[in-house]
Amino acid sequence: MRQALGRTGWYGQMVQGLDADRAAQLDAGLARVRARFIASLSDRIDGFYELLGGLQDGGDWQDVTADLRANAHKLHGISGSVGFADIGKKAARLEARIDSLTGTPASADLVEIRGLLNQLLDTMEQSLDAA
Amino acid sequence: MKILAVDDDELIRELLLATLEAHGYSDVVLAESGEDALRKIAMASTPFDVFMFDIQMPGMDGIELTHRVREMAIYRRSPVVMITAMNQKDYIDRAFLAGATDYVTKPFDTTEMITRIRLADRLQAEMQRTAIAAAAPARPEKQKSSFAHPIAIEEIKGYVSQGVLQNYVMIMKEQKQFAIGAFAIRVPELEHVHAGSTTEEFAYVITDVAEVISDVLVGSQAFVTYVGAGVFLCVGPKRSLPEVETMQDQLISMLNDPDLVYCEDVKTSFSAQIGAVAAPKLLERREDLRFLERAVENLKQCPAHEALGLGRAERAAGRFVSAHAA
Numbered sequence: 001m002r003q004a005l006g007r008t009g010w011y012g013q014m015v016q017g018l019d020a021d022r023a024a025q026l027d028a029g030l031a032r033v034r035a036r037f038i039a040s041l042s043d044r045i046d047g048f049y050e051l052l053g054g055l056q057d058g059g060d061w062q063d064v065t066a067d068l069r070a071n072a073h074k075l076h077g078i079s080g081s082v083g084f085a086d087i088g089k090k091a092a093r094l095e096a097r098i099d100s101l102t103g104t105p106a107s108a109d110l111v112e113i114r115g116l117l118n119q120l121l122d123t124m125e126q127s128l129d130a131a
Numbered sequence: 132m133k134i135l136a137v138d139d140d141e142l143i144r145e146l147l148l149a150t151l152e153a154h155g156y157s158d159v160v161l162a163e164s165g166e167d168a169l170r171k172i173a174m175a176s177t178p179f180d181v182f183m184f185d186i187q188m189p190g191m192d193g194i195e196l197t198h199r200v201r202e203m204a205i206y207r208r209s210p211v212v213m214i215t216a217m218n219q220k221d222y223i224d225r226a227f228l229a230g231a232t233d234y235v236t237k238p239f240d241t242t243e244m245i246t247r248i249r250l251a252d253r254l255q256a257e258m259q260r261t262a263i264a265a266a267a268p269a270r271p272e273k274q275k276s277s278f279a280h281p282i283a284i285e286e287i288k289g290y291v292s293q294g295v296l297q298n299y300v301m302i303m304k305e306q307k308q309f310a311i312g313a314f315a316i317r318v319p320e321l322e323h324v325h326a327g328s329t330t331e332e333f334a335y336v337i338t339d340v341a342e343v344i345s346d347v348l349v350g351s352q353a354f355v356t357y358v359g360a361g362v363f364l365c366v367g368p369k370r371s372l373p374e375v376e377t378m379q380d381q382l383i384s385m386l387n388d389p390d391l392v393y394c395e396d397v398k399t400s401f402s403a404q405i406g407a408v409a410a411p412k413l414l415e416r417r418e419d420l421r422f423l424e425r426a427v428e429n430l431k432q433c434p435a436h437e438a439l440g441l442g443r444a445e446r447a448a449g450r451f452v453s454a455h456a457a
Contacts, residue, residue, distance in 0.1 A: 022153045029149025033142055040142070073187060077216040078142050080238025088238055092216070 034082045038131045045124050047071055052117055055110055065105070068117065069098040075120075084127055090120040132252055133177060137162040137196065138185040138214065146239065147183065147214075154245045165191025169199060178205055181251045184231075186215035186222055194229045201230040208258040208283075208292075210251035223302060224352060227291065233298040247298075254294045258283075276333075278325040281359045284338050289345045289354055293364075296356045297420055300366055304411055312369035312408040313426035316344060316378075317433070318386070320401050321361035340401070343385045347378055362427060375405050404433040 018026060048071065054064040072095040079088035094116040101109060134156055136147045144161045151159050160179070162168035165188060172179065182200060184193035191199075193213055200206045213226040216237040223234055232254055235244050276282070284290055291299065303311050318340055325333050337357055344355050344363050353367025365372075373381075386401040406429030409422045 018153060022155075026149055026153035029145070029153065033146045033149065036145070037142055070189075073216060074140050077185075077237040078140055078146070081143070081146055085238070095216075 030082070037078060037082045037084070038128070041124055041128045041131075044071065044075065045121060045128070048117060048121055048124075052114065052121070055114055055117070061105060061110065065098050065101065065113070068113070069095055072098070072120070086123050087120070087127055090116070090123050094120055132156060132180045132255070133158040133160070133175075134181045134183060134248070135160050135162060135168060135171060135175075135179045136183040136214075137165065137168040137188070137193070138183075139163055139188040140185075143185070143214075143237070150239070150241055150244065151248070154248075156248065164188055165193070165196040165199070168196055172200070172203070172206075180209065180255050181248065182206075182209060182211045183214050183235075183248075184211060186213050186226060194225050197226065197229040197231055210254045210258075212247055212251055223299075227295070227299055227354065228288065232292075232295045234302050250294070250298065254292075257294060258292075275330050277359075278322055279360045281357050282334050282337050284334075284341050284357060287338070287342050287345050287355075289348060290341050291354050291356055293356050293358060296354055296364065296366060297423070299354055300420060300423065301418060304415075310369045310410060311366060312372055312410045313364060313366045313423050314372070314408045315358075315406040315427045315430050316363045316365065316382070317404040317406075317430050318361050318363075318401050319404065325361075340386065343382065346385060347381045348373065358427065362430065364423060364426060366423070369408065369410060372408065378405055379403060404430055406430040406433060 048068075051064055051068045051071070055061070055068075072091040075091040076088050076095055079085065079091060081088075094113070097113055097116055105113075134151060136144065136151070136159060138144050138147065138161075141163070144163070148159055148161060160171055160175075162171050165184075168182075168184070169191075182197075184196050186193040193215070197211050197213075200209070200211065210232045211230060212233045212235060213223075213231045214235050214237060215222065226234060233247050233251060235247050281293055283292065300311065300313075321333075321336065321340070324336050328336065341355060341357060341363065344365070348355065348365060348367070351367050351371045351373055353365050353372060355363055355365050358364050382403045382405075383401075386403065406426060409425035409429055411419070411422045415422070
């Protein structure tokens with residue numbers, strides 16, 4: 001796994017300044033977290049599709065956007081820390097767009113949110129395929 | 132160093148544990164919520180040295196958790212590092228106002244995170260020294276703290292220690308969300324107060340003056356610290372800092388409010404000098420805090436002393452107002 005992770009980018013930054021033993025220790029820990037994150041992607045994708053359905057069928061937008069925001073927030077927090085910066089950025093965009101809603105969203109708002117969610121889902125699926 | 136790390140995301144908790152342990156912090160306790168954290172704090176056989184709280188969690192969030200921890204005497208001054216994916220100024224300000232001492236953002240930059248933990252470690256050591264000094268029996272007058280030294284002040288809205296203020300400034304500089312500015316306020320009469328009072332009495336007076344400054348700065352989103360020698364340093368968004376003249380008028384009026392009892396035997400006749408605002412320079416590194424020193428240096432441009440009765444224009448020009456009876 002250590003070799004697979006490489007020594008550059010996010011991983012190189014994570015182990016920077018550590019001696020070999022400590023780096024190996026962190027190596028193992030990061031590999032474990034990354035593997036669990038990848039394993040969780042499929043369920044996260046399913047959860048987002050469910051919420052996308054809620055947005056499309058005119059469900060309770062408040063509940064749906066609150067759940068969507070909570071899921072995007074969590075994804076934003078963890079993705080970049082385990083080497084999936086693109087997912088993190090798209091999740092952050094979705095989160096910020098939902099935060100910008102004031103009052104009942106116009107249909108254009110929901111279209112935009114659906115668009116951002118679709119972009120996020122595309123990136124998650126691509127990452128899952130590549131992992 | 133014993134650390135309590137709280138985050139509702141299991142993967143983040145695992146990541147924190149792996150990172151902290153690899154950097155030599157082996158005594159790490161994890162909690163999944165604010166409520167879980169309070170249980171673990173209550174059950175701890177030895178106190179925690181540093182806290183790391185996620186801001187946004189279901190149930191009790193990190194800001195409320197910080198409030199609750201600050202209510203515990205043993206943790207009143209302990210370092211609290213907030214961790215969150217958010218970087219909006221509003222969240223940062225609320226976290227610092229709740230008593231947070233530092234802030235890291237997700238996704239984690241490990242080098243940065245460990246730097247913040249080491250700073251927290253230093254802050255904890257500094258706070259322990261202050262607490263030990265405060266708990267020590269009254270010292271003979273000749274051993275009184277030097278006038279030049281800062282004094283720990285607690286529980287004033289917007290007041291933070293020097294270390295915390297520096298952390299706040301570094302975060303603001305890093306996030307480049309707005310232009311920050313710093314200015315210093317000197318109350319020259321505090322030197323005489325110091326000379327004629329005990330350490331405890333002087334601390335009361337400094338606390339009251341800090342409270343007045345905090346009241347004057349309300350709404351400006353500024354933070355204040357006492358740097359010693361009668362000087363308070365204020366930092367906030369440049370655009371919302373009050374006008375010097377407005378501050379001077381309010382400061383003088385409030386510092387000399389007859390209802391404000393500083394301490395028996397301490398004359399309540401204070402003036403105030405307000406230095407020009409100093410700002411970070413372009414391309415300055417995040418850790419470069421020299422503009423804070425420049426803010427204090429700017430006090431040297433203030434006239435040494437003027438008596439009450441000068442016209443407003445003259446006072447404004449000198450950036451100095453005295454409330455001494457003519």
